Amino acid sequence: MMNFEGIQDLGGASAQNETQAPEEKVVNLEEQKKKRQPFAYWNVGGRSFRMKLKASGIGRLENKYRQNLMNMIDDIPPLSVMLTIIQEAMSPWEHGIDYQDVQKLYDAWIDEGNSQLELYQKILIPLMVVSGFLPEKTAASLLEEIENA
Template sequence: MSLPYTTWKIGEVEHKLRLTTRQAVAVEEKLGVNLLKVFMPRQDEDFPLPPLKVMLVVIHGALQKFEHGVTLDDVYDMHDDYVDAGGDQTSLLTDVIIPLFENSGFMPRQKETTDDQATLTTVK
């Protein structure tokens, strides 16, 4: 069973992220678009990397459940710390945003393979 939140690790500090329904609606209102559209590539793009501002607004909303009161300026500073610790925008998307969307019910969660399933697959 997975945790009810996604973790954004910056150096030695872990921040808990969870987009509640209330926060997801607030973020959509701020962005003016459905959150899943953030990942839809335009015709001229192969890889839909959302703008950094969009990802940080999503993170700001997701921090409110467990770290209520964190401001968007705080999130900008956190991102600077994340970059200083070796993070980058692509990693932010793949390691934080996508797991956050899975954990918050926007995307199906990755299914974990059990040992029995692995054995059955190997035996076939």
């Protein structure tokens, strides 16, 4: 893009006869929405796996479990459900990943000293945030409730 700063207006089809003051845009900081992170990441064995649920994947999961995903994560879901959600969230970026691959990743992650509760707190909840299910504030209060329980 060319920089035309300081160049005199020579007219033309779009030229205006009167000069206009630059429009000032006042934005309240509270009104600015913070951009959501593009992905949640699951780091296993020195590798980082990108995850985000797309509408098509959400539909497949809701059809499989016959309920809304929000209902499923309201309480800590069974491990098989969490791993299936993770598999669906990884599949657009990890071609050919299947449920058994995700189980192996989980086993390796557990061997690294993590727990099933941490899978829910550190992986599943951030995944739901980047996928648009929860605002960050709601996720933070949900995680706080779990820690205090």
